[in-house]
Amino acid sequence: MRLPHLADAVAVIAATGLTEVNAVVSATARQQRIPVNVVDDPQASTFIFPAIVDRSPLVIAISSGGKAPVLARRIREQLEALLPAKLGALARFMGERRKAVKRMLRAGARRPFWERIVGGRVGARVPRGGRSGG
Secondary structure, eight states: OOOGGGTTOSOEEEOOSOHHHHHHHHHHHHHTTOOEEETTOGGGOSOOOOEEEEETTEEEEEOOTTSOHHHHHHHHHHHHHHSOTTHHHHHHHHHHHHHHHHHHSOHHHHHHHHHHHHHSHHHHHGGGTOOSOO
């Protein structure tokens, strides 16, 4: 069967609330080799959406493999509350300095250096928008 709604699709999400319709969409997408996600039906899906905590460039994905999406969302909410909203600023700060640190420190000294950065004043100030120096 060809569904006109799937023409030129690169991915499909079936969320009609009707099991029979979702099954036809899933089967058709699979026949056409289009990745498909059927909401609340991981067996009919070829991919799932993890719950995402986005502190770009730091991204954390939580997945239950489709078994317990409510639990994955709850864990995402807890992590979002725990992690500073500007945590990405620390990741960018570190990334901007990574090559220089690599040039200045031998391999065995780099990890302890970064551990001190993350666990120290810089790691506390940068995600809050504070200055890293002084």
